[in-house]
Amino acid sequence: MADFVLDLRGLAEHAHTRAYYTLRELRSGQVFEVWLDQEPKMLMDAVSLQLRQAIHWRVLEDGPPLWKLAVQRREDVAPVDLVDLLERDHLRIDRLFASALHKVNAGDLEGAAPDFHAYVDGLRRHVEVENELIVPLLDLPRSPNGQDPTSIMLREHDEILEQTAMLEHEFSEGVDEAWAVAPFFALISGALAKHEGREEQNLFPHWSRALREQPDAAAELLERAQTLLTAPDPAPHSN
Ligand SMILES: [Fe+2]
Ligand SMILES: [Fe+2]
Known part of the structure; x- marks a missing residue:
């Protein structure tokens, strides 16, 4: 039973705008049905992209003349592959960072610390999966000038980790004024996005292609990545 039926039939080029504004409101746990009188892939791919892939859609009824789709928040369905898992993890890391940033801007440094530490933990795991698990296995061609997508990714990881470590150091020293850390936050926020x-x-389109060519390795990689990303935090140090 759908929570909402969005009937886009007869809307022609306005279907896109209506779909975007309605699906933006979709909440976790809900299922929206979308009815269309045109092939849905182009429209839904465009809307998904605008919503930073936060939605997942599948065909319930295939047209013509009528297509019916079920649309859910992406976190409500299991990741379909490794790239899907990593894109979701980007959103998760972004949310943690944004929440810490928001609290810093509001002057609530104490409140920002747990979100910031969760972001640091999430970022390190994410980079470990990309650098240590995926890069060696897929072994994409690299260019000597370092301008290929893999080399660029590895360089940017070093930069973001370094900026994050500087901010972590500030927090461990005990920050008492938001202005002392706000510039670091701004820097990382831009670099991360x-x-x-x-x-x-x-890069991900290359990874998707390489993974489709080796389904067994892809399934194993997905499982290992999931374990690495979700393993419980290491026990805090005790003295
Ligand atoms: Fe990533
Ligand atoms: Fe990355």
Whole structure:
């Protein structure tokens, strides 16, 4: 039973705008049905991209003349492959960072610390999966000038980890004024968004293709990545 039926029939080029504004409101646990009188792939891919892949859709009824789709938040369905898992993890890391940033901007440094530490932990695991698990296995061609997507990714990881470590150091010293850390936050925020965007556009399509060519390795890799990303935090140090 759908929570909402979005009937886009007869809307022609307005279908896209209506779909975007309605599906933006989709909440976790809900299923929206979308009815269309045109082939859905182009429209839904465009809307998904605008919503940073936060939605998942599948065909319930195939047209013509009528296509019916079920649309859910992506976190409500299991990841379909490794790239899907990593894109979701980008969103998770972004949310943690944004929440820490928001609290810093509001002057709530104490409140920002747990989100910031969860971001650091998530970022390190994510980079470990990309650098240590995927890069050696897929072994994509690299160019000597270092301008290939893999080399760019590895360089950007070093930069973001370094900036994050500087900020971590500030927190461990005990920050008492938001202005002392705000510039670091701004720097990382920009670098992270650009990096994830570049990865999703320039590198993940290559990874998807390589993984489709070796389904057994892909399934094993997905499982190992899932374990690495979700393993419980190491026990805190005790003295
Ligand atoms: Fe990355
Ligand atoms: Fe990534």
